[in-house]
Amino acid sequence: MEEAFTPEDRAALYRIIESRRDVRAFRSDPVPNEVLFRILTAAHHGPSVGFMQPWNFLVIRDPGTKRFVKAMCEAENGRAAMNYAGDRATLYRSLKLEGIEEAPINLCVTCDRLRSGPHVLGRNTIVDTDLYSTCCAIENLWLAARAEGVGVGWVSILNNDDLRQILGIPAEILPVAYLCIGYANEFSPIPDLERRGWADRLPLQDLIFVERWGQKV
Amino acid sequence: MEEAFTPEDRAALYRIIESRRDVRAFRSDPVPNEVLFRILTAAHHGPSVGFMQPWNFLVIRDPGTKRFVKAMCEAENGRAAMNYAGDRATLYRSLKLEGIEEAPINLCVTCDRLRSGPHVLGRNTIVDTDLYSTCCAIENLWLAARAEGVGVGWVSILNNDDLRQILGIPAEILPVAYLCIGYANEFSPIPDLERRGWADRLPLQDLIFVERWGQKV
Numbered sequence: 001m002e003e004a005f006t007p008e009d010r011a012a013l014y015r016i017i018e019s020r021r022d023v024r025a026f027r028s029d030p031v032p033n034e035v036l037f038r039i040l041t042a043a044h045h046g047p048s049v050g051f052m053q054p055w056n057f058l059v060i061r062d063p064g065t066k067r068f069v070k071a072m073c074e075a076e077n078g079r080a081a082m083n084y085a086g087d088r089a090t091l092y093r094s095l096k097l098e099g100i101e102e103a104p105i106n107l108c109v110t111c112d113r114l115r116s117g118p119h120v121l122g123r124n125t126i127v128d129t130d131l132y133s134t135c136c137a138i139e140n141l142w143l144a145a146r147a148e149g150v151g152v153g154w155v156s157i158l159n160n161d162d163l164r165q166i167l168g169i170p171a172e173i174l175p176v177a178y179l180c181i182g183y184a185n186e187f188s189p190i191p192d193l194e195r196r197g198w199a200d201r202l203p204l205q206d207l208i209f210v211e212r213w214g215q216k217v
Numbered sequence: 218m219e220e221a222f223t224p225e226d227r228a229a230l231y232r233i234i235e236s237r238r239d240v241r242a243f244r245s246d247p248v249p250n251e252v253l254f255r256i257l258t259a260a261h262h263g264p265s266v267g268f269m270q271p272w273n274f275l276v277i278r279d280p281g282t283k284r285f286v287k288a289m290c291e292a293e294n295g296r297a298a299m300n301y302a303g304d305r306a307t308l309y310r311s312l313k314l315e316g317i318e319e320a321p322i323n324l325c326v327t328c329d330r331l332r333s334g335p336h337v338l339g340r341n342t343i344v345d346t347d348l349y350s351t352c353c354a355i356e357n358l359w360l361a362a363r364a365e366g367v368g369v370g371w372v373s374i375l376n377n378d379d380l381r382q383i384l385g386i387p388a389e390i391l392p393v394a395y396l397c398i399g400y401a402n403e404f405s406p407i408p409d410l411e412r413r414g415w416a417d418r419l420p421l422q423d424l425i426f427v428e429r430w431g432q433k434v
Contacts, residue, residue: 135352
């Protein structure tokens with residue numbers, strides 16, 4: 001597989017990366033199983049520390065389950081909203097942050113922290129590398145979905161213990177991401193939070209240091 | 218940016234994802250600055266909780282710094298090797314796990330856990346979502362590098378406190394990844410750890426559950 005990629009291949013990747021969005025509004029038409037399987041295959045080809053592949057993919061379509069998750073999210077979001085005051089609180093409450101019930105698929109991506117035994121190659125000093133691996137897999141999934149025209153929204157305003165209970169996930173398994181998946185109404189040209197004036201994109205140059213922390217080019 | 222992607226675009230993405238490798242052997246020729254900048258731009262377009270963009274990119278080319286990091290890695294790896302016995306220990310010691318000194322660029326990707334203030338949208342219940350964001354950015358970088366013919370190897374056998382000291386990173390900043398970057402001698406058709414018999418790829422079907430944990434299709 002000594003693949004060489006063409007300028008067109010590279011351009012496609014960069015366009016996919018730049019047009020990936022956190023999607024919160026979904027069409028109701030189903031995502032075909034073969035599309036879902038391609039997206040999950042992309043995730044499964046993510047890097048993992050010691051080739052640990054600590055992930056599982058729990059595919060949820062049941063409206064009852066979604067309803068439970070949605071209720072939990074609303075409760076947590078009520079608490080989260082209290083962190084803001086004034087205009088910021090008004091703006092916060094006006095943001096649509098999830099599409100749990102509209103999205104035809106909800107997907108819980110988990111990390112089995114004990115997979116492949118007590119010693120995982122490369123995971124002796126930094127034990128969270130299994131979580132890091134799972135997140136890299138999730139980004140593969142997100143990009144694959146974008147290329148398929150499928151939107152993904154990551155819902156992080158959740159309580160993991162409640163989520164474990166709803167989905168029957170054992171205590172030793174960490175739910176890393178709860179994703180809403182479905183064809184998107186639109187992929188906004190810029191991130192929603194930027195469009196709505198919540199936050200700006202930082203200039204990349206400000207984030208790059210050379211040789212030592214804080215040292216600019 | 219209502220982009221639609223063609224079957225060719227999708228195929229390019231899937232080939233990039235499937236041929237991405239953890240690279241530990243590098244050619245010495247430099248990576249041009251414009252290529253590095255494209256790769257970092259891809260990272261900077263990663264998703265982030267509350268559009269927090271908590272990452273920094275510390276670019277290291279100084280051989281002296283690499284030598285310090287390499288020495289620290291060797292010390293930690295000596296300890297890690299003691300976790301294995303017999304044939305497994307022999308195999309472990311025969312694996313090339315990093316290319317710190319050969320790689321023209323070392324890159325430390327960090328997470329500023331305090332960026333954008335005390336309340337980050339979406340980060341009230343699961344505080345590690347800033348780390349998750351940083352890892353998604355790293356996967357973007359890794360794929361962009363692959364498409365550019367540039368290899369990336371993630372060195373995780375490190376001590377973060379030592380790394381902070383070597384690079385002048387403040388205590389409140391977490392080094393998430395230490396990456397070796399350079400043109401690759403080769404991109405192996407299968408992961409090194411699979412080729413050398415350390416671990417096998419798990420069947421994806423075994424990792425998928427429906428509706429509830431443990432429930433198969």
